[in-house]
């Protein structure tokens with residue numbers, strides 16, 4: 110560590126109310142890990158839980174574990190735990206499938222509900238800079254339901270929702286720039302227009318407070334392997350607002366969402382509640398890894414997470430400004446706190462090669478085409494000294 114910013118980082122780390130959380134993660138020595146917005150770090154307790162699930166629950170109890178170890182009800186139980194992080198009262202979130210699949214369920218179901226009220230609605234609004242999978246899935250969902258997709262800048266979604274709009278699909282935080290969108294405003298505008306909202310929380314859940322119930326969001330989806338640290342390919346989640354559950358008509362009605370799955374009935378009768386969002390057999394190993402990964406949130410106030418996230422990203426930007434010669438990088442992450450998620454994105458010539466060299470020197474972020482360096486700040490295990498070192502190494506890589 111060097112200089113005034115290094116000393117300031119030490120002071121900030123010493124005063125950090127979340128600093129004890131870092132010890133709950135298994136982090137590689139000598140590495141500054143700033144890619145938790147892509148794959149969260151490993152919570153140390155996960156390995157022991159998985160060993161028990163595999164050795165005892167699967168190995169010894171076998172099929173009995175579906176009931177005796179609580180496997181069958183785990184998607185809703187773990188969903189309720191995620192609910193605590195996204196402002197959702199129990200009974201509205203189910204865990205399973207990927208985000209991509211849940212976007213499909215949510216967009217089709219939103220269009221179907223909007224059409225019940227107004228059959229002429231034929232438009233799905235999406236944010237033009239959406240994560241690709243959401244856009245691809247929305248296109249197909251629109252084609253299947255006789256709608257067309259209209260892509261508009263996220264900032265215009267609220268203003269563009271109109272009498273033809275059936276559903277509005279919004280990424281809460283832009284994966285590339287880290288811009289935080291105004292979910293309450295988009296939701297209110299969609300509702301005024303008579304449309305439903307589907308929010309993708311991949312880059313906000315676990316990074317900042319989300320208030321799904323309070324804002325009246327209709328559907329929400331998100332992955333659990335980014336800020337929720339569930340592990341590679343851990344199952345995603347689907348939120349369906351309580352009042353909408355009876356009208357939620359899933360386009361993927363599998364046997365697991367049947368009201369009585371073991372009746373093995375040829376006729377489909379949907380389950381009540383969050384279970385209606387299920388499709389097939391749950392991903393038990395990765396679901397229970399996620400269950401234990403969520404223990405790191407015990408006793409954590411999301412207001413503290415948000416405050417530290419903003420302090421970290423502010424501090425990193427200051428260090429970059431101090432260390433990196435003028436004009437070499439340009440931040441595309443909003444300066445305003447109200448518009449910032451929990452990452453810093455820097456445009457930089459030759460960003461791909463620059464990131465490769467950063468990783469070689471122990472600073473792990475990622476590169477998004479065409480020219481963006483992404484640095485994710487995860488307040489439970491990232492410290493201010495990490496931010497200072499990352500900026501210093503970036504300056505070294507870029508040269509004088």
Ligand SMILES: *Cc1c(COP(=O)(O)O)cnc(C)c1O
Nearest residue numbers: 207208209240280284309311332
């Ligand atoms: C990470 C991410 C996804 C990933 O979808 P998968 O189905 O898990 O691959 C989707 N949408 C957004 C906005 C993301 O950031």
